[in-house]
Amino acid sequence: MSAGSPRLSRRAAEYAFLVFCWLATGLALVALAAILWALFKQGVGGLNLAVFTRSTPAPGSEGGLLNAILGSVMMCVVAMAGAVAVGVMAGTWLAEFAKDSAYGKVVRFVNDVLLSAPSILVGLFVYELLVRPMKGFSGYAGAAALALLAIPVIVRTTEDVLRLQPVALREASVALGAPVWKTILAVVWKAAQGGMLTGALLAFARISGETAPLLFTALNNQFLSLDLGKPTANLPVVIFQYALSAYDDWRRLAWAGAMLIAVAVLAVTIIARLSTREPKRS
Amino acid sequence: MSAETDQVETAPARTAKGVVFDRTFEALCFAAATLLLTALGGLIVSLAIGGWPAFRTFGLRFFYTSTWDPVQEVYGASGAIVGTLITSALALAFALPFALGVAIFLVELCPERLRRPIGTAVELLAGIPSIVYGMWGLFVFAPWFAKHVQMPAMMASPPGSVWEKLTAGVPNGANILSASLILAIMILPFIAATMRELLLTIPPAVRESAYGLGSTTFEVIRKVSIPYVRSGAVGAIMLGLGRALGETMAVTFIIGNAHGFPSSLFASGATIASTIANEFAEATGELHTASLVALGLVLFIITFAVLALARLLIGRQAHS
Numbered sequence: 001m002s003a004g005s006p007r008l009s010r011r012a013a014e015y016a017f018l019v020f021c022w023l024a025t026g027l028a029l030v031a032l033a034a035i036l037w038a039l040f041k042q043g044v045g046g047l048n049l050a051v052f053t054r055s056t057p058a059p060g061s062e063g064g065l066l067n068a069i070l071g072s073v074m075m076c077v078v079a080m081a082g083a084v085a086v087g088v089m090a091g092t093w094l095a096e097f098a099k100d101s102a103y104g105k106v107v108r109f110v111n112d113v114l115l116s117a118p119s120i121l122v123g124l125f126v127y128e129l130l131v132r133p134m135k136g137f138s139g140y141a142g143a144a145a146l147a148l149l150a151i152p153v154i155v156r157t158t159e160d161v162l163r164l165q166p167v168a169l170r171e172a173s174v175a176l177g178a179p180v181w182k183t184i185l186a187v188v189w190k191a192a193q194g195g196m197l198t199g200a201l202l203a204f205a206r207i208s209g210e211t212a213p214l215l216f217t218a219l220n221n222q223f224l225s226l227d228l229g230k231p232t233a234n235l236p237v238v239i240f241q242y243a244l245s246a247y248d249d250w251r252r253l254a255w256a257g258a259m260l261i262a263v264a265v266l267a268v269t270i271i272a273r274l275s276t277r278e279p280k281r282s
Numbered sequence: 283m284s285a286e287t288d289q290v291e292t293a294p295a296r297t298a299k300g301v302v303f304d305r306t307f308e309a310l311c312f313a314a315a316t317l318l319l320t321a322l323g324g325l326i327v328s329l330a331i332g333g334w335p336a337f338r339t340f341g342l343r344f345f346y347t348s349t350w351d352p353v354q355e356v357y358g359a360s361g362a363i364v365g366t367l368i369t370s371a372l373a374l375a376f377a378l379p380f381a382l383g384v385a386i387f388l389v390e391l392c393p394e395r396l397r398r399p400i401g402t403a404v405e406l407l408a409g410i411p412s413i414v415y416g417m418w419g420l421f422v423f424a425p426w427f428a429k430h431v432q433m434p435a436m437m438a439s440p441p442g443s444v445w446e447k448l449t450a451g452v453p454n455g456a457n458i459l460s461a462s463l464i465l466a467i468m469i470l471p472f473i474a475a476t477m478r479e480l481l482l483t484i485p486p487a488v489r490e491s492a493y494g495l496g497s498t499t500f501e502v503i504r505k506v507s508i509p510y511v512r513s514g515a516v517g518a519i520m521l522g523l524g525r526a527l528g529e530t531m532a533v534t535f536i537i538g539n540a541h542g543f544p545s546s547l548f549a550s551g552a553t554i555a556s557t558i559a560n561e562f563a564e565a566t567g568e569l570h571t572a573s574l575v576a577l578g579l580v581l582f583i584i585t586f587a588v589l590a591l592a593r594l595l596i597g598r599q600a601h602s
Contacts, residue, residue: 014498021391024383025400028474031467032407038422039414089314097308098315107315109593110322116521116589117582118528120555121325124562124578128328148321155318179300181307209411212530212555216563236413240531243417254417262414269409273402 036262043259046252051260055224056238059247065257067224071233075139075218076208078228079146084200087151088189091158096184108159115152122148123213131217139228142218149210150203157199161192194275201272205265211236235261326582333576335569344576350541350557352566357573359554359580361542366553366581368544369458369533370526373465378519381470385477386503401478408471416535419464424455424536427463432548451548456538459547464532469522476518480511513595520592527585530555554581 050064057063090107098104126145131137165188173183189196219231220238235257242254336344336357347358388401432453439445451457484507492506508515538550539560552560554577565571 010498010501014500017500017503018391020379021383021387024380025387025392025404027380028384028407028470029400029403032403032410034422035410035414035418038418042421086314086317089311090318093308093311093315097311107318110318112593113586113589114318114322116524116528116585117325118530118555118585120528120530120558121329121578121582124332124558124575125325125328127562128332128575129324151318151321180304181300182303184307205409209413211411211413212559215559219563236411236531239413239417243420243535258414258417261411265409265411266406269406270402273405 039255039259039262042252042255046254046256047259051253051256056222056233056242056253057249059245059250063253065235065238065253065260067221067233068235068238068257069260070224070226071139071218071221072208072235074226074228075143075146075214075232075234076204078140078143079150079207080200080204082143083147083150083154083203086147087154087199087203088158088196090151091155092162092184092189094155094159095162096188111152111155114148115156118212119149119210120212120215123215123217126213126217137217137219137231139218139230139232142214142232142234143228145213145217146207146210149213150207153203153206154196154199157202158192158196161195161199162188164195165191198272198276201268201275205268205272208268209236209261209265211240215240326579329575329579329582333572333579335572336576339569340573344573345580348542352561352570355567355569357569359573359577361544362552362554362557362577363580363584365458365537365544365551366527366555366584369462369465369537369551369553370523372459372462373469373526374519374523376463376466377470377473377522380466381473381522382477384470384474385481388474388478389481390499390503404471404474407467408475412468412529412531413535415464415468415532419460419532419536420456423464424460426455427460428453428455431459432457436548447545448547450546451550453548454538456536456550457548458537458544458551461533461537461551461553464536465526465529468529468532469526472525473518473522476521477511477515480514480518481507484510517592517594517596520588520595524585524588524592527588528555528581530559534559554578 048064050062051066052064052069053066054062054064055067056065090111094104094108094111098107122145126141126148130141130144134141169187169191170183173187174180178186214234214237218234218237220241221231221233223233225232239254239257239261242250242257245251245254340347340357344357344359345363346360348361348364349356349358350361351357384404388397388404392400432449432451432455435449436451436453439449488510489502489506492502497505533553534556537552537556539552539556540550541552541557544551558574558577561570562574565574
């Protein structure tokens, strides 16, 4: 052990290892910077008032992304409403009622599978479930697909934050004579609302950029429409179609749309992250 | 009996109305949980039913032939299956060492002040939508890749060698290798985040005792930390792999979308997900649609196997 060379090789290995770790992190940051830089460079050029006030154009004519933005917002709102209701209830069941029962374990496993199931398969499922029987693409089908993607995220975070709430909290409420449902609603949920909100925000961030499941559920719509019963324009699918088109003005719109989505998603992610750090740890 | 609900159930003051509400509330929660099961069951059943015409027409040939011809109505999935497996495996091979490096950097090396901003930045990398990766990949990364990687590699390969076969292709940057690299960037933050969590679970005393014996950081990581979190780490890798297998939009943009077996690293190819994304909305024949749904079922089975394995490995560590 006291020989000079093994020591030197140990030190060399250590040095190479440290350099590699720095390098890996540096590369990850460079990738992030390169993507954001390209987004802003290309996106800002395509951004103007028309993007927000006019609908998607035919190639060569003036237009914007209004119908796509509106369609995306409508579908996300509908999807989130359904997903929060189902996800919070299911998460509550797992945390408060299931405990370590066999069925609880099955549900937890299934939720994990849904959480990482490829989103395009959810699109196929909703196509078979809703689009094919109803003989038409619709905004509701798109919202259903997005809801299915949001639910597992909400279930997971709800269960996690509810489990963090101390047993004494529930005991205190019950000791005052409150029934279980009231204890959960007014005490446990209330104490956990910050964490649950974070879960919902993360779910929202996840679905707002999803493209694959919308390709054959909501499809697209060239015109401004408030009717979710028909094919509905949405930002991701418009970006997909316009980016791969041969027209420069369509590509410019695609970049502007991509920047809008990325900014929205990253902003929501950052807000969710900041809000989880908020509670003071005693 | 220390579980909370046991005590709740023996609570003193209970009105009949309270009991009814309690039952209803629990039933609602139970129904929501059961809906998850129904969703997964429905997913599997609908893919099986929707894909059935393809399985019936082609039988096992669907899995091992690579002809994909909507005009002749002949469909074989092996090109897409192989494309999916190759791109995912390559992506994992590229992402894993770097993800480990990032995780170790954040846990061991990072100056305290930079820990949070760098952690957030890595997390943002995970938050960027797939379609944005796709656009960046096609318009920014692919041209750079063609010029600085693909061309030099093709120039440098001796004629007639294996190397030449591996690098054959049109130098436009849309190919198997560049798709794998984009996938690697996409799954890196997920693996890094999970690894970081795992490394943080190691009790300080374990690492300190190794340092106390005179180990270098490298030795502590290699001989103490990594073995300590091994099964969880394998689980994390599997989760990353699962993500790569199902990734759709980014791959669709950059893989070149050619059917059949990819003949080289720089050849265009297709994955299961990219094929579905490209063709489903425009599929005309019944058999075309069914074949795409059948592809979906294959993808589900592959990802499910990977996820179940990951779950098993992560779960095992939680128990020990």
